[in-house]
Amino acid sequence: MKTMTDNFLISFLQRFDEHPFDVKLRGETFHIGEGNPAFIVNLKDEIQGKDLLTSTSLALGEAYMNGTLDIEGDLFHALNHFLGQMGKFSMDQGKLKKLIFSSQSKKNQEKEVTSHYDIGNDFYRLWLDDTMSYSCGYFKTERDTLHDAQCNKVDRILKKLYLKKDMTLLDIGCGWGFLLIKAAKEYGVQGVGITLSKEQKKKFEERIEEEGLTGRVSVELMDYRDLKSWDRTFDRVVSVGMLEHVGRDNYELFVKNAEAVLNPGGLLLLHYISALKEYPGDPWMKKYIFPGGTIPSLREMINILSEHRFYTLDVESLRRHYCRTLLLWKRNFNDHRSEIEEKMGTEFARMWDLYLNACAATFNNGVIDLHQILVSKGINNQLPMTRWYE
Structure with a gap:
């Protein structure tokens, strides 16, 4: 040796x-x-x-x-x-400039987002739980399954939003729609989701019909940048796992568009992968997994939100919850490894296995974090004075 x-x-x-x-x-x-x-x-x-x-x-x-x-x-x-x-x-960074700092135009960002989320619903169905939730779960106990954790996460978000019957709720980057469906069924809200993924929209619409929520929940193919010119406003706005795709130059633009569709005193909840400081991003991740993806720091988002008179009500880290979520995804992924390799190839399977394990390790080591930020648009004195969602 x-x-x-x-x-x-x-x-x-x-x-x-x-x-x-x-x-x-x-x-x-x-x-x-x-x-x-x-x-x-x-x-x-x-x-x-x-x-x-x-x-x-x-x-x-x-x-x-x-x-x-x-x-x-x-x-x-x-x-x-x-x-x-x-x-x-x-x-x-000089040699990797085009990879690290890709175009943040609508056309390019749509291409980047769909390259990941439009791989196919059948692929994601193999290793996500049956809620089709592709974001950090919330584990209340050591016995919680992945399904339990995803339901817990959505319940916690909906409680933080302090929803009341017939409120309107917008989900920016709604995924396959589990959060909005649960909000409509359990709180009686009117929900709208926006996504850039045709595959997600298709599955979400099937779920709306299956759940008998036509007319109460809907989904649009829409870029967040078009919200400002949309002739609609909402009592609550939520975004789960979408901010990472916006790009550092567009964080304020994202906040401006959320502000434009949120009623005065309304609540905005951001759930996103975060970092301790502002980094340009990882080259391998940008090339193979999340093209254009950039992780916001907690401090820069708090700063931008305060500049637009959003008052911070609550900040919570779910870093270790995401590590556990990813390890369960990894287990499910490898339980279907042969099927994935047959359909997508060995290199693809090794790439995704590396992605899931590497993300779990970076969360565990604090290289990245997961934060939920709850803010109000202007002052809201109608909310409970204590943490009502606990």
Whole structure:
């Protein structure tokens, strides 16, 4: 076993020595860090130094996708030890400018969003729970299933919104519609959802009919930027897992459009993946999973909201809930691995498995977070003075 080498790849990996691991390459084993290895990396071939320096994330991610790099044992276990050190990754923003800072035009953002969400309802149905909720769940107990957690999450959001019968509720980025259907059935609200995904809209409309909610709930193919010119207003506005697709230059535009359709004193709840500071985003994630995706920091969203006279009522972190959600998705995904590989190919399956495990690890390590922010448009003195949703 070696610890010293003139191999650039091994020398590069030695910077990630917070948790010891072994690298096996061409019959040799190289030890990184001190102590017993927490995980083992198998390399079938070299990874080019220039690629590692341009983007460590892309170089390692693509090597895993194509099978050049593999992990002995549990992938999450390895990534959980490794990805807490993402601050040591290299990224040449000059070379990656088009990838990192893609166009935020309507046309391009529609293309980016649909590239992820229009993979097909049949694909998502394999590993999501039957609510078809593709966002962080909320686990009240250790015994909660994924379905329990998704129902808990929606219940918590609806309680925070302090809904009353016949209120109007807009869901920006409504997904497959579970939240609005539950709001209409349990609170008697009038609900409207907007999405850019034709696949989601199709499934949502089927659900509306199945639930007998025609005339009470509807869904539109619409860009959030068109809300300002829409001749409608709502008592409540919610957005779950959509803000990440807006792009840093458009966060204020998003808030302006939400403000335009929200009645005075109305409540807005944002549920989104967040970061401690403002980062441009991860190259591998942007290239293969969420093109154009950028994670807002908590502080920048609070700042923008306050500039538009939104009063902050509540902020909650669900970071560890998202880690658990992703691990359950990962389990479901791999329970259907052979079927997914048959339909989508081995590289696609490895890519998505890496995505789910890597996201779980980055949430667990605090690289990313999940926040719910509840605000009112102007002062609302009609709300309870204590946390009514607890």
